[in-house]
Amino acid sequence: MPSSLNILAIDTALGACSAAILSGGEIKAGQFKLLHRGHAEALMDMIGAVEEEAGLRLLDMDRLAVTIGPGTFTGLRVGLSAARGMALAARCPLVGVTTLQAVAFAACSRTRPTDASIAAIFDARKDEVYFQMFSNNATPLNEARVLSRDRVAEEIGRQAEKTGSAVTLVGTGAQLVADILPTDFYGVSDAPMQPNARIVAALANIVEDVKTAPPNPLYLRPPDAKLPAKSPLQQ
Numbered sequence: 001m002p003s004s005l006n007i008l009a010i011d012t013a014l015g016a017c018s019a020a021i022l023s024g025g026e027i028k029a030g031q032f033k034l035l036h037r038g039h040a041e042a043l044m045d046m047i048g049a050v051e052e053e054a055g056l057r058l059l060d061m062d063r064l065a066v067t068i069g070p071g072t073f074t075g076l077r078v079g080l081s082a083a084r085g086m087a088l089a090a091r092c093p094l095v096g097v098t099t100l101q102a103v104a105f106a107a108c109s110r111t112r113p114t115d116a117s118i119a120a121i122f123d124a125r126k127d128e129v130y131f132q133m134f135s136n137n138a139t140p141l142n143e144a145r146v147l148s149r150d151r152v153a154e155e156i157g158r159q160a161e162k163t164g165s166a167v168t169l170v171g172t173g174a175q176l177v178a179d180i181l182p183t184d185f186y187g188v189s190d191a192p193m194q195p196n197a198r199i200v201a202a203l204a205n206i207v208e209d210v211k212t213a214p215p216n217p218l219y220l221r222p223p224d225a226k227l228p229a230k231s232p233l234q235q
Contacts, residue, residue: 004023005063006062007022007023007062007201008051008056008201009064009097010064010065010066010083011079011195012040012043012067012078012079012082013067013068013072013076014075014099014122014172014195015034015035015194016032016034016035017032017033017039017046018030018195018196019043020050020196021053021056022201022205023054023056025205027198028050028054028055028056029051029052029054030050031049032197032198034194039075039078043078043079043082044082058086058089058090061092063092063093063205064083064087064093064094064204065097065201066079066080066083066097067096067098067102067195067200068080068096068097069098069099070130070144070146071099071122076217080215084214087214093210094215095203096215097203098144099122099195100122100131100132100144100171102196102199102203103170103171103192103195103199104118104120104138104170105138105202105203106192106196107189108137109191110189110190116165117135117136117141117165117167117168118133118135118169119131119152119156119167119168119170119174119177120171121169121170121173121176122172122173123172123173124173124221127148128147128148128149129146129173130144130145130146130220131146131147131155131173133155133156133167136168138203146221149176150180153180156181156185157182160185166184167187168189169186169187174188175188
């Protein structure tokens with residue numbers, strides 16, 4: 001993979017907003033803010049700030065990167081819409097990175113060598129979590145799913161027994177699951193619980209097969225809010 005790529009990455013998928021620029025294999029600028037709403041208003045200012053700090057502009061980019069979920073519906077729409085528009089303007093490919101892999105990758109450098117697996121977990125509310133298992137180098141071991149805490153605890157227990165080592169938990173739902181696990185099955189990572197555009201850029205830098213089509217959002221369950229049914233007069 002060329003180390004000279006210029007990559008602008010953004011994340012608005014969950015409870016934070018961030019933007020970062022990677023160039024020559026190193027992060028040149030990055031901004032991160034915990035944010036539960038107002039991502040659309042904060043994002044463009046962040047992008048402008050990291051461009052100025054890095055001394056690079058959108059047209060200098062070789063790739064763009066964005067988190068594709070799982071996350072909030074509003075947050076994902078904000079990030080993907082902005083990223084698709086910028087990719088079109090810059091005429092460069094857009095790489096999608098899941099939020100689960102982003103936090104798993106962040107946990108890799110803090111994972112004990114004896115821990116063979118990482119469980120990325122986000123609170124999905126309603127006593128459910130978004131969940132995916134990774135190796136200790138952030139390679140996916142299964143598909144991303146939305147499951148009950150009890151079901152995830154069972155899967156982590158099986159993984160710990162299979163590998164003979166504790167599973168590292170990371171993400172906003174890590175402690176929710178840890179609370180119902182035997183203590184010898186897990187360790188909660190001190191890595192950041194939210195995705196960060198710095199990590200998204202680093203992951204995008206090692207992607208070899210960049211698709212020409214823009215990435216789609218990763219929705220694991222339907223939205224809570226639904227449009228009202230049409231009245232007979234509207235049909």
